[in-house]
Amino acid sequence: MAATTQTVERTSESPQLRVGERLRVLVAHREILSNLIRKELKVKYVASVLGAIWSLLNPLVYLAVFTFVTRVLGNGLPDYPVYLLSGLLAWNLFSAATLGGSRSVIDNANLVKKVSFPREILPMAAIGVALVDYGLQMIVLLVFIVVSGHGLALPELAVLPLAFVALLVFTAALTLWISAVNVRYRDVGHLLNIGLLVWFWVTPIVYASGLVQSYLDDRAQILTVLYFVNPLTAVVEGMHRALYGVGVLPDGGTATWDMSLGSLTLIVAAVLVASLVFLRFTWGSFFARSGDFAEEL
């Protein structure tokens, strides 16, 4: 029969997460992940004629509306649609993944109670679905950046993969934690909804971060530090720099946070490292709790 027979031991103790071992288990079950993502996408667009085109329409409409609005009304922020979308798409990935992930275990109660498989796959599938949308919308944005003549600059563009990985790791960490805690305390799901609302506005997505900087510069430095404690600030600033550039406001200030590319890269890298630590922690907590999911649902 099987060439290698591994022995599994189950006890009353919550198992300790061994990352390498667990990763191998997840790789062995990757088929479930891809099937679940496919299922979610199919269900999302079931009975809709246009299907995935709806995902593309969202950024297209944003681009069209804001291009029109800024043409007609004028706007201090040059190429505002590019500025907005480069941050907004990252935010969309984050909020779609956390919201979807927070319900992922609960919504699949039937599976959790009846089928044995690594539970991490459920929040991972929610992230996967958000990633597919992100990929599609990113294509729209990149095409627009090139076609509209805004263009891309090379050393800055290198921040994009770093910021993306940092975003992904942070999103995964938070999603794992919320999906596990939400099983026992459904409050967390409601809390997340309100939290995201506030979080959206403390992150420089809609407004120019350069304005925040010039406001905070006259005040205590601690406020600036606090502003960057939000990991999404660094991620979105990374996205801005990579896809939008610095941008010059009519008053001569910068649209994005005024710092060297090196400093920004360092901050994003720091967010990535912190997120990895956070992920290790939330994954361990998810793993420990996951043994009781079937009982608590």
Add this chain to the structure above:
Amino acid sequence: MTAAPAIEVHGVSKRFHVFREKPSTIKQRLLTSRARADDFWALRDVEFEIGEGTTFGLIGHNGSGKTTLLKCIAGILRPSSGTIRQRGRLAALLELGAGFHQELTGRENVYLNASFLGLTRKQTDAAFDDIVAFAELEDFIDNEVKFYSSGMLVRLGFAVAVHVDPDVLLIDEVLAVGDEAFQAKCLDRIRTFQHEGRTIVLVTHALNTVIETCDRAAMLHHGELHAIGMPDDVVREMRYVLLGVTDPNFVREEGTREAEIAEVQIVPPPGAREGRILRGDTFTIAVDVRQNEPVDDLDVDFAVLDGATNYPVMDARTSRAGLDLGRFDKKRVRFRIEGFPYEPGKYWVTVGLSSRETGHLYHVQTQRYLFEVFDAPRIQDRVDVAVAVEVDEL
């Protein structure tokens, strides 16, 4: 094949907190004291091993902890104490089509379900035609399963399940579904698994399936391991307990014991293979009686009850035969049944000692003994038959 067990269950207990109203928000949790949660022990200190390559039947009435135990072995639930060790790749069928999604087509669900049971895409590709043919759903496989009948869903679920390739297969009660032809097909498939040396754990209410399919069996009763051993013995124990549980008036043994049943033997006809009674056979029920105190009016009786219906089919007593046993120390009463006329199957024997005059019960053992009747094989003796021989011109 090594002798190491495929599954070891060591002192496993499982406790559930039963909340009268389950708190699911922080506020409720804070307001709910621990005292409002009742403890319910679904399993208590269960201990056994399942050898590699054996088929193990797990029986017990509803709520006895069978499914909880299976879920602990599968890793869906975590035991409250104890250890479960399991070797090899495991697939658990706790519910047919548990991973099915209404909006997906049969084809898509096959792939989704197969991946939950551990099949890779390639393996599913290879088995796909077999799966569809097994489920007899060739014409509907690209329809969404929300248009399937429940029978079709069950067939598809089982078809996927039997194409998995595990070392250990856990099956919970899923054989009870589908029509008879499909059930036969499923059992056939399980036999193939057995021949391939896979370990199978079968949870079922179909006691005959356990006797016919399993090498060993265990019975759970209120979360405790009540019996373990040969399927025949465990099923017999199960039938006792079932009788006791379903009929509150059922008493297995009673009486004041002035006279006592010392031993009861069911003696098959001489020359018969041990314990096998054929339909039409003459056999004897021997009752050894001991008098602890002098009894003048002892009446010994027995009754045979159909094992399936519990309906009495025959009885006899010494007083009716005109026998006065008198006072004695120990005697053997033999009831010889001249040609047992009833259908093949299992039969219970109830034996009683009572007073001829008053009907007072000295000692009664109700449905304590069991025998099984088989169909007599057809006899093909050589006899002379006239044969006419003719030749025709063509």
